Amino acid sequence: MSLFQKSVVNKYxxxxxxxxxxxAYKQFIQFYGDAERIENIRLxxxxxxxxxFYT
Numbered sequence: 436m437s438l439f440q441k442s443v444v445n446k447y448x449x450x451x452x453x454x455x456x457x458x459a460y461k462q463f464i465q466f467y468g469d470a471e472r473i474e475n476i477r478l479x480x481x482x483x484x485x486x487x488f489y490t
Contacts, residue, residue: 467473
């Protein structure tokens with residue numbers, strides 16, 4: 436069972452600006468695209484990783 440109905444998801448996806456989505460995806464890949472960073476995240480405890488967002 437999905438969290439949202441497919442029609443609701445499609446409604447909001449169709450309203451997204453493709454340029455904004457592309458820019459956000461580039462930022463995501465720039466940050467999380469590094470295999471070393473991903474491995475570091477896996478090794479960290481959740482509390483230590485979350486400190487980055489609180490500062």
